[in-house]
Each structure stands twice: as structure tokens, then as C-alpha cells.
Amino acid sequence: MYSDGSLKNLFMGLQPLLPSLLNEAFWDQWMGTKGVAILKLLLSNETLLLSGSVFLGPSFAQYIASVYRSTKNFLNNQLYVSVEIDDMERIHRPIAAFISEQMESVALKMAQGEYDRRPSDFGSHTRLDRSSNNPSIALQPVLDHEHRFVYKGRAFWAIRLSEQQSGNVTSSGTPWSRLFGGLQKSSIRITMRGRDIKVLRGYIQEWIDLYYAKKDNKLVVYKCSHGGRPGECSWEEKATKDIRSFDTVILKEGQKEDLLQDAKDFLDRHEWYADRGIPYRHGCLLSGPPGTGKTSIVRSLASQLDMQLASISLTGLNSDEEFETMVATAPANTILLLEDVDHCLKVIEDTKGKSGTAASPQIGHITLPGLLNVMDGLDMQDGTIFFMTCNDINILPPVMRRRGRIDKEVILDYADGYQIKTMFERFFRQTYFDNNNDTNNDMTWEDICNRVVQAIPEGVFSTAELQGFFLNYTFHMDRSKKVRFDDLFGLIDGFKLETQVERQNRERQKQKELAALKKRATKEKKNKKNTTPEPTLSPSASTCTASSTSSYVEDDEDETPLDDK
Numbered sequence: 001m002y003s004d005g006s007l008k009n010l011f012m013g014l015q016p017l018l019p020s021l022l023n024e025a026f027w028d029q030w031m032g033t034k035g036v037a038i039l040k041l042l043l044s045n046e047t048l049l050l051s052g053s054v055f056l057g058p059s060f061a062q063y064i065a066s067v068y069r070s071t072k073n074f075l076n077n078q079l080y081v082s083v084e085i086d087d088m089e090r091i092h093r094p095i096a097a098f099i100s101e102q103m104e105s106v107a108l109k110m111a112q113g114e115y116d117r118r119p120s121d122f123g124s125h126t127r128l129d130r131s132s133n134n135p136s137i138a139l140q141p142v143l144d145h146e147h148r149f150v151y152k153g154r155a156f157w158a159i160r161l162s163e164q165q166s167g168n169v170t171s172s173g174t175p176w177s178r179l180f181g182g183l184q185k186s187s188i189r190i191t192m193r194g195r196d197i198k199v200l201r202g203y204i205q206e207w208i209d210l211y212y213a214k215k216d217n218k219l220v221v222y223k224c225s226h227g228g229r230p231g232e233c234s235w236e237e238k239a240t241k242d243i244r245s246f247d248t249v250i251l252k253e254g255q256k257e258d259l260l261q262d263a264k265d266f267l268d269r270h271e272w273y274a275d276r277g278i279p280y281r282h283g284c285l286l287s288g289p290p291g292t293g294k295t296s297i298v299r300s301l302a303s304q305l306d307m308q309l310a311s312i313s314l315t316g317l318n319s320d321e322e323f324e325t326m327v328a329t330a331p332a333n334t335i336l337l338l339e340d341v342d343h344c345l346k347v348i349e350d351t352k353g354k355s356g357t358a359a360s361p362q363i364g365h366i367t368l369p370g371l372l373n374v375m376d377g378l379d380m381q382d383g384t385i386f387f388m389t390c391n392d393i394n395i396l397p398p399v400m401r402r403r404g405r406i407d408k409e410v411i412l413d414y415a416d417g418y419q420i421k422t423m424f425e426r427f428f429r430q431t432y433f434d435n436n437n438d439t440n441n442d443m444t445w446e447d448i449c450n451r452v453v454q455a456i457p458e459g460v461f462s463t464a465e466l467q468g469f470f471l472n473y474t475f476h477m478d479r480s481k482k483v484r485f486d487d488l489f490g491l492i493d494g495f496k497l498e499t500q501v502e503r504q505n506r507e508r509q510k511q512k513e514l515a516a517l518k519k520r521a522t523k524e525k526k527n528k529k530n531t532t533p534e535p536t537l538s539p540s541a542s543t544c545t546a547s548s549t550s551s552y553v554e555d556d557e558d559e560t561p562l563d564d565k
């Protein structure tokens with residue numbers, strides 16, 4: 001499209017040659033007299049001309065097309081610069097969002113509609129003015145159709161290339177992963193007039209920055225998506241969440257402030273680590289019953305530290321190598337979150353004996369030595385903070401909790417009096433007491449709080465359970481249009497019973513999931529054993545011995561720990 005004018009110039013340049021082409025002496029010179037005689041015979045004999053056209057015509061047409069293509073490419077290379085971005089690249093999403101935005105100011109006859117994943121105020125000036133919460137549509141160029149748009153007075157051409165057309169780029173996702181994952185490769189090519197590709201790079205970087213600027217005050221959650229084969233995985237931006245304010249996470253007194261200070265101290269000590277040659281990474285372990293705020297505090301900490309969150313599911317990984325790659329390529333400025341490690345270690349415990357390779361216990365496909373290696377931080381980017389969460393800390397082998405692997409351990413247990421009171425205040429004080437004259441007549445706020453703390457036993461309910469209970473009560477108050485906390489005290493016994501039943505159900509569900517995971521892991525090991533004559537242990541695995549997860553012993557136990565910190 002953008003070389004048509006240049007081709008015309010080329011043909012104009014060839015015009016002066018025409019008289020020579022009509023002169024027989026010119027062809028004599030090129031083909032010799034015999035060649036010209038044969039050509040004349042062919043052209044004067046109708047049968048030969050016809051059969052020649054039928055058999056040679058298509059090849060000739062193909063030849064002409066390929067000459068056209070190479071001329072076009074030649075001219076493009078001289079006059080235009082292009083950047084092609086594979087859809088597996090992390091920058092693909094921001095660029096696609098920017099192009100989608102441009103499509104709204106281009107006269108399109110046809111476009112591909114897709115779910116609008118742009119930040120909420122991205123391109124708001126052209127977006128449909130909608131008050132509905134229904135999903136909205138974004139327009140993308142149709143595959144293999146080029147579109148011209150103008151940005152800051154410069155013309156750009158964008159094309160989404162299909163699998164067949166985008167042969168030029170490769171990325172972390174290889175064709176194999178697409179083949180096995182059923183994914184079609186595609187890419188975006190951006191073209192601009194000019195000779196210096198750095199200028200185009202500057203513009204594209206601007207579009208990416210624009211995309212992320214819209215996400216300020218948001219928490220971006222990245223998750224890894226897996227290809228079909230080990231090592232084939234990449235980080236994907238999964239969600240953009242509102243920032244969770246620090247005040248809304250209610251831990252035991254001083255706990256969250258302590259966690260925040262710990263992370264800040266670490267981030268301030270880059271040089272300190274470098275001077276001592278210690279991997280600049282920081283491991284934190286949060287343990288406690290379900291619903292005590294482990295995930296919530298990590299999210300909130302990420303926002304407090306102006307960082308994003310990258311979450312890895314250990315059971316979804318295909319191999320130690322994949323785990324290392326994920327950690328090494330985690331998006332910049334993110335906290336790594338490994339949730340429910342105890343859950344994964346239970347799978348290790350149950351499947352390792354059956355494989356006959358006790359030295360290589362596995363979590364799905366990753367081994368305990370693999371996990372420990374990653375925790376040691378050699379593959380981690382400088383400045384990585386990772387959080388592990390677990391419900392039962394006793395399942396974790398001591399070697400995993402060693403200093404230098406885990407630098408900070410915090411137990412988030414069932415709610416104490418402080419948490420009950422703080423949460424109660426957050427839910428009710430302003431809306432149902434301070435701003436409401438109808439409230440409990442003769443009782444002061446302190447009276448009400450004291451009664452609540454006395455009625456709800458400490459160390460029995462998780463903060464998530466309390467949240468559910470209080471939330472229901474606000475609905476009840478709103479419905480009945482009455483604010484009488486007396487009712488609340490009467491509901492506490494029922495709440496205890498309900499909680500008990502819910503916990504039993506949750507436990508049953510967890511056991512089911514665990515059994516399914518173990519079954520999958522054992523089956524995969526069996527399959528592996530049948531297809532591989534002798535399982536090879538990774539170098540890390542061969543240096544380790546284990547008789548049980550909890551008594552896991554490592555050769556390098558005498559490594560210098562971080563105790564001198």
C-alpha cells in the first residue's frame with residue numbers, strides 16, 4: 001500500500017528504455033541471433049504460442065509477482081522502517097491497546113471486535129459514553145489488513161499479521177507451544193516513513209508508557225501462562241485491580257507496619273548486599289489459617305511499595321527449568337507471590353516414594369531441590385521480594401525456612417480482640433453510628449465495641465469469616481432500616497455454627513483437590529517412567545537426599561547463611 005507511489009516512480013524511470021526494447025539489435029545483443037530466431041518462431045506459430053502460454057504462463061506470472069514483491073521490499077527497506085511484535089511478547093498488549101484506540105479515529109469498513117481490556121480511562125475521549133457495567137467492545141484491525149493512522153502529525157501503518165504472514169518474529173512462545181496449545185501465532189507490524197528505526201522505537205515506547213501511565217493507582221497482577229512444553233511459558237497481565245489501601249487490611253497490632261518496614265529496609269540496602277556478594281533477594285513467609293489476610297496483605301504491600309504483583313502457581317509448572325525461567329523473567333518492579341506452598345508440598349510427600357526417586361520429590365513437575373534453588377535467588381532479578389503463603393507451616397521442611405531463603409516469617413492467625421474491634425469499627429462506626437441519630441439510644445460507641453469484643457471469642461474466627469458476618473449484618477440493617485446492634489449479639493451463636501459447617505465443607509473440597517493433584521502427579525510420573533528408560537536427576541537433585549519432606553536434608557546446609565545481616 002505505502003509503496004505504490006514509489007513503484008510508479010520506478011516504472012516512470014524505465015520509460016526511456018522502451019525504444020531500445022523495440023529494437024531487434026538490442027535482443028540480438030542479449031539473446032544471440034539463434035535465440036532471437038527461436039523466439040520469433042515461437043511467437044509466429046499459434047500452436048506453440050498457445051501451449052507455451054498454458055505451460056509457461058503461470059510460472060511467468062509467478063516470476064513477475066516475485067519481482068514485484070522484491071522490488072516492493074527493496075523500496076520499503078530504503079524508505080520505511082518497521083517493527084514487528086509477536087503476540088506472546090509482554091509489550092504486545094499495550095501496543096494492541098494503543099492501535100485499538102487509533103482505530104476509533106480511522107474510517108474503518110471492517111474491524112475485529114474484542115473484549116475491551118484497555119485501562120478504564122484509556123482513550124476515553126473516543127469511547128462510547130456508557131454507564132452500563134456490561135463488557136465493552138474494542139476494535140482491532142482485521143488480520144492481514146493494513147491501516148494508516150496519524151500520531152503527532154506522523155503517518156504510521158499498522159497491520160496484524162496472521163500466522164502465515166508473520167514469519168519474521170520469534171518470542172518466548174515458540175511455534176510448538178502454539179501447536180500444542182492450539183494457539184495461532186500472530187503479530188503486529190508497525191511501519192513508519194524514515195530511515196532510523198530508533199525514531200520508531202521512541203514512538204512505540206511512548207505508546208507503552210501511555211498505557212501504563214493510565215494504570216497508575218492500580219495494581220497490575222501478572223500470571224504465568226504455560227506453553228505445551230517445558231520451558232515454554234510467559235508472563236501475562238491478568239488483571240488490573242484497584243489499589244488495596246493499607247488501612248483496609250487488619251492484622252494483629254503492628255504486624256503490617258512491621259512487614260512494610262522490613263520490605264522498605266530491604267529495598268534500601270542494594271549496596272549492602274552487593275558489597276557482601278549476597279544475592280539481592282528477600283524471601284517472606286506468611287502462614288496462617290485460610291482467610292486471615294495473607295493474599296490481601298501482599299497485594300496491599302505491593303501498592304504501598306509502588307510495585308505490581310506476579311503470581312506463580314507451583315502446581316501448574318512443568319519443570320524446574322520453567323520455574324527458573326518464570327522467576328528470572330518476572331516483570332520488573334513486581335512482588336513474586338507463591339501461594340499455598342504447603343498444599344504443593346503435600347503433593348511432594350505423597351508422590352515421591354512411588355516414583356522410586358526419593359532424591360527428586362516433585363510438586364507436579366517441579367522438584368523440591370528446584371524450589372530451593374529458586375529460593376536461593378541466583379536466578380532472581382536483583383531486588384526481588386517474594387512472598388510464600390501457607391496454611392500449615394509444619395509441613396514446610398526446615399531447610400526451606402532456613403535464613404537466606406526465608407528472611408521474614410509472620411504468622412497470621414485467627415482474629416484477636418484488636419482485629420475484631422478494628423474490623424467492627426471499619427464496618428459500622430461511620431455509617432451506622434456517627435452518621436446515624438437513630439443508633440442505640442443510650443449506648444456509647446465504646447460500650448458497643450466492648451460488647452462485641454466480649455461476645456465474639458478471640459482466636460476462633462478468621463478475618464474473612466468476620467468480614468462475611470459483619471457484611472451480612474449491614475445488609476440486614478439496611479433492609480430493616482433500623483440500627484440496633486442488640487440483634488448482632490443474638491446472631492453470634494448461629495454464626496459460630498455456620499462457620500463450623502463452612503470450614504468442614506472447605507476442608508473436604510481441599511482434600512478433594514489435593515487427591516486430584518496427587519493422582520495427576522503420580523500418573524504423570526508413571527507415564528514418564530514408562531517412556532523414559534532411566535530417569536535422569538537434575539544436578540541439583542543429585543546433590544540432595546530426602547527421606548521425607550519434613551526431614552529433608554541438603555548437602556549445602558553449611559553454606560554461609562544470611563545471619564550476619
Ligand SMILES: Nc1ncnc2c1ncn2[C@@H]1O[C@H](COP(=O)(O)OP(=O)(O)OP(=O)(O)O)[C@@H](O)[C@H]1O
Pocket residue numbers: 248249250251288289290291292293294295296297389390391462463464465467
Ligand atoms: N486481615 C484481613 N483484613 C482485611 N480483610 C481480610 C483479612 N483477612 C481476610 N480478609 C478478606 O477475606 C478475603 C480472603 O482473604 P485472603 O485471600 O487475603 O486470605 P488468605 O489468608 O490469603 O486465604 P487463603 O489461605 O485461603 O489463601 C478477602 O476478601 C479479604 O478482603
